[in-house]
Structures are given as C-alpha cells and as structure tokens.
Amino acid sequence: MLRPGLKSIWAVLLTAVVLLSAGLPVHARPGFFNRDVGTGAKPLSSSTPSGKLQEVAPPGAVQQLRQELQRHRPSLRLVDPSNDTIVATQELELSFEIDDWPLNNDPELGLGPHIAIQIDDRSPLRLSDSDGNRLTVRIDDLEAGSHRFSAWAAYPWGEAVQSPGASIQGRVHLWQKLQGTQPDRDAPWLVPVPPAGEQGLQPLLVDWLLWNAPLQNLREGDGRWRLRISIDGDSFLVDHQEALWLKGSNGAGSHDIQMELLNGLGEPITPVFNNQLVHLKAPSGPKPGWMRSRLNESQLARLSGSPEPEMPETVEQPKEAPQKAEQPPQLAPVEIEIEAETETETETETETDPIARENSDHEPPQSPLAQDQATTEASQPTPTKEEPADNDPPMNTSDNTPPVAEKPTESLEQPAKAEVKLMPSSSLGGSARELLNSDGSLRKP
Template sequence: MKSIWAVLLAAVLLLGAGLPVHARPGFFNRDTGSAAKPLPSSAPSGKLQEVAPPGAVQQLRQNLQRHHPSLRLSDPSNDSIVSSDALELRFEIEDWPLSNDPELGLGPHVVLKIDNRAPLRLSESNGNLLKVRIDGLEAGSHRFSAWAAYPWGEAVQSPGASIQGRLHLWQKLQGTQPERDAPWLVPVSPAGEQGLQPLLVDWLIWNAPLQNLREGDGRWRLRISIDGDSFLVDHQEALWLKGSNGSNRHDIQMELLNGLGEPITPVFNNQLIHLKAPAGPKPGWMRPHLTESQLARLSGSPEPEALEVVESPPEPPQKAEEKQQEKTEQPRELPQVEIKIEKEVEDEVKTQPEADPKPTAPEESEEQEAEPPLAEEPSKAEVALPTPPTPAQEKPAEPQQPAEQEPKLMPSSSLGGSARELLNSDGRLRKP
C-alpha cells in the first residue's frame, strides 16, 4: 500500500509541477499580476541613429495628407474556400491616387502580402478596382494583408487604409495560421526593397491592443535588430534610421514580445527583411527637394498649368524684335501730334494779311527785271528824271505771270519843254 501511495503522490507532484509550464500567460500579460513591470522601451543604439526623412518624403507626405484612402476586399470574401489552383483577388480602393512615373518611380500604391511571400505593389487600377492573380500557392489556408502605401513604401496608418484576412485553397487547415483574435506581425519593407540610407523601418501589428493609456500599461514590445544593433519600441510609428555595417545590404529582424519581453507565437511574429544593395538611379522620393511638377507627378496629381508656361521654349528672335519695336514706337505718338498742331498753326498764320505795306525783296527784283533795257547811254537830263513811286500792295501778291506778259512801263513826268521832246512815244531816246 505504501508503494501505491508513493506512486500516486509522485504522479500528483509531477502533474502539478507541469501545469505552470504548459499554461501560457495571456498574449499581453493578462495573467502576470500587478507586481510585474513592463519592459521599458529603448532608443536606437550602436551604429543606428534616428534621423529626419528625406526632404522629398516630407513634401509628398504633406501633399498627400488631404487623401483618406479606403481599401476593402470585394472578391472572394474573407475566410472563404477557393476551389481553384490559382487565386484571383479583387480590391476596391478609394481616395488614393495610384501612379507610377517612368522617371521618378513609384507613386502612391497598394501593397499585398500573402503569408511570408515578397510583397506585391499595385499601381494600376480600372477605375477604383484592383485585380491581382496569385499563382503557385499550395493547397490549404493562407493569411493576407493589404494596405495603402506612400511612394516610399510606408503604410498609411489611418482607419480603413489597411485590411487583413484569410483564404483557403480547396480546404481549411487548422493550426497553420494565427487565430482570429491572435496578434500577428507584418513587416513593411521600403519600396524597391533596397538598402538606401536613411533606412525606412515600418510594420503592422494586427490585433494589438492600445497601450500606455496609463502608467505601467505596457502590453507589447517590438524588438528591432538591424545588422546586430537592437532596440525596443512600444508604439506603431515608422522610423528613419541612419547607420552602416560596411556594406550596402541590410538585414532587419522584427520580434513581437509581450510587456515582459517574452515572445508571442514566434512562428508568426519573428520576421526578417533582407534589403539588397542599391542598384540603378535613386527613386524620386530620395531627393532632398522636388519641384512643383515633380511633386505633382510623384503624388499622382495633375501638373499645375503655370509650370507648362515656364518650361515652354523661348520665342523666336524675329518675334522678340517685333515686340521690342512696338515698345519703342509707342512713345513717338505724342511728338507726332505736336508736330501736326504746329503745322496747323503755321498755315493759319500764313493765311492772315500782312501788316507791312512794304514790298518784299522778290517783288522789287521782278519789277527791276521788267524794266526795258536802254539801247544807248542815257543823257544827264534823262538820269535826272525822278523814278515814279511803286504803289503799296494791301493784299498778298497773287501768283506772278510770266515777264513777257507784263505791260511795259511807260515813263510819266510833269516836265515839259525840250526834254520831253527828246523821247519817242515808246520811251526810247530819239535819234538825231
């Protein structure tokens, strides 16, 4: 009997000791008690340093703040069974300008991630409908996440901008995916999956409760390790980190922990991102500054009309000379008016009668030319004769007729006697 009791006691002790080992604490320390203190968060250390995002990223974020993307799965429905070797998903996206510029790179887009596969980036839609075909999925259950993403790959954190669900090919397989209310981690890699500096570190945590609402209310922690340097974060916000391990490739590991630092279902919440070395030109969002045209193209907005005028080719030299000539000719209109007025004044003055009764010099010369030349030298008596006065003209002289048509001047004198008898009737001296 003693041996039987001993066996039973040993069995009870063994089973009692094993209960705490198999009993899991709640995902977020629900059973840890009030004495447990959450693990404090820490800042990036070692070679890692948190920095501001590139200037182009800040411009794009500000430009896209007016959008509030809404994403939903339209077909097939969540948690449905698909009887097909290929899976075709259809999403509806609203208020998110999808774009892909050939020069600047990917603009706003939608990211689809299935299980631990590489993310698919969707930038083309038919209206607001997105359609994507997934080949090569094994039969069974799968989980997926989809979210609206900025041009550099960061997930939009506003409500309705991201969704998650489960799909099954041919049949459900229990235990292969997280439970409906269980937390699971989705790492968000930068667009292009390249190790560009500074590094974008971003993630999504599904079914993670709010924390830090009061002091000591830490429910979860995320351990981030980049090339061997680790730190803890307790908030869901993207980081920009600068650091170098001597190469252009980087490995980013993310582990979801509870408040005490214990792993939470690591099969789904211990993820690794490998960023390859950069190749080709840098994407547009890595630039320190974007012009108005580049900002519009990279954010999926129409280009401003004012920029088209600035970029237009210069005018031909001939048109430029014509415009310059028009500018130089415009001030000359006023002098031309003044000259016209002065000319009218001069014409009015000429039409008025002259006040001076004296004959002008040209008239005297004409009268002198009209005198007949003497055939012989005149005598002293003839020279002594007075010249008859020329009558004054009260009006302006009319146009003169030719000299040969004017009547010849006849001498007139009041003298009588022998001196008068020496002249002929035509005024010439009589011959002896």
C-alpha cells in the first residue's frame, strides 16, 4: 500500500497534468483516407467524362476477344527472388509462373494475351514467350537501392485482368534497403495501365491498378477514395475499378493522361507515388488486330491463342472421261426369197387396196386363145425330185448329199429391187405358136 504522503503527491501531479492539457489541441496522425466523420463533410461525388470526352463501347474485335478469353482464370506467382528481399547483384532477374493464360504473339495480327511487368514508374515490359509456365525477365540498368514492381495478366490490347490472382506486386532491394523511397507495405499506390503499343488510338483505353485501396460505397456516404483522370485538359472523377474506353479529345494525335489518387474529401494521397502521367504517342504504322471491327474464326483463334478451327478436307473427284454416244445396233442382213417377197407384196397390195380387190373380183373374161394356153400349161407334168425341171441346175451325181437350192439374198439396207417382169410362155406348137410374138402379143398379118 502507498503511504498517505505519496497519495497526496500523486493526486497533485494528476491534477496538474489535466489542467495543463485542457487547452492544447489534439493532433491526430493524418490517415491516407477520410476517416473523420465528425466534420460533417461529404465525400466528393463521382462524375462522367465531359467536354470533348465521350465514353463509348470498345471495338468489335475487343468484345470478341474478351468473350473468348472469359473462360480463362489466370494465376500469376512470383518465383524468384522472394518479395522484399535484398539482392547482391547489379543485374536483377525476376521469374514468374503463369497458369491458364494462353500467351501468344501473332506475326500478322500483333500481340495476343501476355504478361506485363512494370518496375517503379517505367513503361511496362510485355512478355509473350514462356518456358512451359515459367517467364523470366532480366533488368541490368537499375540503380542501387529499393524498387517496387507490379505484374499482371493482360489482354491483347493491354487491359489488366481484374480477377483474383491475375496480378501481383512486390518490392526488391539492390545491395541495400533505402527507407522512404518506396511506399510502405500497407500504403496505397497507383499503377497506370497504358494500352498495348502506347499509342493514342481512338477510342482510348484508360485503365489502372490500385494497390491497398479499401473497399468503399458499401453504404451511403462511404467514399474513401477518388481517382481524378485528366485527358488533354478534360477531367472527371471515378470511384470504382473498371477500364474505360473514351473517344474525343484532340483526335488521332498524341495524348496525355494524368491520374491522381485522392481521399474522399479530394485531398491528394502521397502524391509522390500516386500522381502519375502517361504520354501516348501519335499512332503510326498498321493498326493492331484488336482495333478491327470484327475478326473471323481463324483470326480470333490466332489472336486469342486458341487452337484454330479445323477446316473440312475437300477431296477432288477424278474427272470421268466423256462417254461415247451409244451407237444403234447394226441389223444383220436378212435373206429373203424374191419369189416369196413378190408374192407377199402382191397379196398385201390386194388385201389393202379395195379397188384392186374389186378389180380382181370382176376380171374380164379371157379370150379363147388365153384359155387354150392356160389349159396347155396346166396339162404339163410338175417336175419332181427324181426328174428336175428344165430351169433347175443339174444334180451332182458324184455326191450322195442332196443338192441345196441356192436362193438369192438381199440386204435390208439396199433399195428394193424392181418387180420381176413375168414373161408369158407357151408350150403350144404348130400354127398357134406361130401366131404369137415372143412377148405374148398376136402377130400382125
């Protein structure tokens, strides 16, 4: 227990401290963000691009590529050296590992998905080649001391992928760590993300990364930070992390993009690290593939690093030789008996011609001389096989084979022969034969 004298001494000291400190102001350590809600000040409201600036939709090829690459979830890791370590060498070598990101660089369409690495305030380095999933970059012009770096998976046009694990940040020290030259480990710092190629192509890509920034807008009036963007003199405020596509300003020339990180009341936050200027040079050369209005399937696959679609193989059919026109079959010549043909034609004409048939039914009566001639012909004996007729050829007595009568033949292709003119003959003798000429007409006295 304290003695009574000591108690009185402690009471006098505490009273003196209270009385002396009552009239002194309380100085709170200024924070990075606006945490003083007792002042009644309202955070700044965000604004949209104005003046010559107008927010527009990204090019058609960008929309196609974004949709194609949405199925990937890149994961980026630092392998060597470890974060916040001291490296006793003048040549710094950084190694990373990347998963699920199709690195690509097409010779015709340009840079595809890649990894961007920025050290301090330098322009970013873009890597599209890897050894498996390992990427390595060597930097030999850094001065001794402390340095900060950021790395992110980037789309072909340069925009940073905002999914978790797609970006990392760290610090490295050459020979010795220097305090106060880099932001603290928990301090916010801004990294502008320029478009690929660092050219002022229209529409303009405006993108950034913000490390150690707290969540905001979870409730009304909860504005912790603002980003002021100024492009060629026109400014506006944003309060969320999202890339913008802007059109306007001074057309197709060069552009200056300034970014300033502010707290909710509009006050700068460590401007030495968070007040950055990006200069985009005037466009030159052919436009990159992602600036096109549309890509076909092959171009989309090549620029996104995806396998190209297989084209169906076309097999050429052998040409068939022209077929010759079929010729009508040749008709074999048909042998016809002249006598039978003559009889058939006579019978056909008689049957088909009614006048001839009528004439045949009403033939004029024959003369007595013709009747006598017909009776004489009918009375002559008919030749038999043993007794050949006068007109038949003689039989071959040296051959036992019966002779075959040779019949005249005629082809259908030849014109029909004229009808055989029958010559009247008579076997009459004496005075009756002497009265007839050779053609059967009566001789004139």
